[in-house]
Amino acid sequence: MTFSALDLPSDSSDTALEIGGRPASVPLQNTDRVASRMVGYFATCMAPCRTLPGEQLRGDITKLTRSCLGLVAEMFDRRTVPGDEQLGEVREAAAQWAREGVPLSTILRGYHEGVRIxxxxxxxxxxxDDVDQLLVATDLMLELLEAVTAAVADAYVDEQHLVAKEHxxxxxxxASALLSGRGSSALARQAGIPIADxxxxxxxxxxxxxxxxxPRVDxxxxxxxxxxxxxSALATVFASRALALLSTKGGTMLIPAAEGDEATMTAETLARLAEAAEVPLTATVVTSGTDEIPESADQxxxxxxxxxxxxxxxxxxxxADLAVEYQLTRGGPATRRIATILxxxxxxxxxxxxxxxxxxxxMNRQLTAxxxxxxPNTVDYRLRRIAQLTTIDLATSAGISQAAIALLARDLDTGVTKHL
Known part of the structure; x- marks a missing residue:
């Protein structure tokens, strides 16, 4: 069974909460003076708030503080925690601060400090003789803090999701425009994302x-x-600068490649992304000027x-890692001749x-067998038969290289995916 101070018996449960022989709301009723003192404390004693613009402290925060003080005073007078409909201004402020990039921890610390004051x-x-009243006041303040924290967090996260979706x-x-060769400065301004060279x-x-x-999972x-x-990992690793068109199978990414950029696609970067995605990733990269993006994407x-x-x-x-394979795909008599060797x-x-x-x-006989x-003797026999039929001697480095290239040319020609 849970216990709440609000369950304590009181002869005045239908009247304003009293502490020290007067309504508990009295010290908060001069909202202008109290709000000024609170905002002054935020500005001088809370490190995160020192970085906020002065006009924001004097304007939005002061106004919101006065509104919240009014809610607290009413709460003590009615002995009822404000409902969701009364926290609309709190949620709107949280959403605005999310758009402005004010850290959620700063917002919540401000509310917690305000409640403490x-x-x-x-x-x-x-x-x-005010013990019972103090217990009720404590429980009211804790429930208020819980309601405000939930309202702020929900509104902040919802706005962050909206901003992330818009971005x-x-x-x-x-990305679609650049890949189709239609990138322009006007489109970049509209999207709010600069186009790199x-x-x-x-x-x-x-x-x-x-x-x-x-089979147990969808x-x-x-x-x-x-x-x-x-x-999520892409946004972190590339500081939201990468343009991506991805599906659950893969896709295309455009990563700014200006001189001095640290956030570029490297083997180490791909490994970090694979670890975050929890699956192996395979990627090929071609660096090009913005005007050549469509051709580079095809390549x-x-x-x-x-x-x-x-x-x-x-x-x-x-x-450079696929030069031989890429050249074979160019076709021509030489490629077709290589493909027919087998x-x-x-x-x-x-x-x-x-x-x-x-x-x-x-070239390990035992593993192959x-x-x-x-x-293993059967493997030796088959290798000799291959040499007799194709003149490819897999006992020599030249024959091994010739076999690998011939198999690749054949697979590329037939479109059949095989493992060399």
Whole structure:
């Protein structure tokens, strides 16, 4: 059973609360004087408030303080904590301060200090026989503080969500315009986001989270949570400067690449994002001027496809990491000739399988044999057959390189994703 001081019996429960032989609200009734003293205390004794503009302290905060003092006085007179409908001004102020970037901790500390000061004024004249009244006053003030804290926090967070959503929408609009080659200073001013001279154009792929494969969990919900974690990390890592068009599978990011920028996409940055998203991430990056963003985005996604086709592990890749693969995609007689080197193996699926496993296992016969559930001698026999049919000798470094390139060219040509 819970106990409240409001449950204490009192002969005057329907009348104003009295402390020291007079209504408890009396010390608060001169709201102008009390509000002035409180705001002066905030300005001189609370470090966070010292950074607020003077006009804000003298204007908005003083006005709100007077209003809150009126609520407290009425609360003592009626012995009833203000309802939600009476805290509208408190919520509006919290939303405004959220838009202005005033820290929530500063706002809540101000209210807590104000309650402490008001409580001190109300209880200062208390006498020995006022114990019951003091208990009621204490409970009222604690319930008031709880109501105000909840109202402020809810309004502040709601406004922050709204601001974040507006910024995200503006960022997505600008990103779409830049990716389609329609970026302009007018659009940037409208979105409130400056356009950089150069960007890292990033093609990003998100792996599935284990929860997405768990039959007990809604896969769509798990995927959206993964994306929200990533978006939150992006805002932190890149200080809300990255422009992103992302889905639960991946997408495109534009990261300002001005000289001296610390927040750029690096292998370490991608690792931080992957840790936050709780899934492996694969990304390719191409740096270009703003006017070349559409072409760079196409190139970045082409490189990302090469990473997938090549069966490469998650991580960050640049053009230099995929130069051979990228050149093979350009087509031409040489590429087609390389792709046909393995045609004699078409009728021998086990030889294709052995070649892929052998290369994937870093030319280790024992591992390859265990993976294929055959004897190592069988692996040796199949490697000799490959050499007889294709002239590719996997016992030499030249043959290994030729096999890897031929497999890649073949996979790119057929569009089949295989692991080398």
């Amino acid at each position: 008001a409580f001190g004024l109300v209880t200062a004249p208390a006498r020995a 995200q929408t503006a960022a997505q609009t600008l 150069a960007y890292q154009v990033v093609a990003l792929s998100l792996s599935e989270h284990p929860d997405e494969r768990d 896969a769509n919900v798990a995927a959206r949570r993964k994306l929200r974690r990533l978006q 970045a996604h082409e490189l990302l496809n090469l990473v997938r086709v090549g069966g490469k592990p998650p991580g960050l890749y640049h053009m 045609d004699p193996l078409e009728a021998h699926a086990e030889l294709f399988e052995t070649m892929r496993a052998y290369l994937a296992n870093d 265990r993976q294929l559930y055959v004897h």
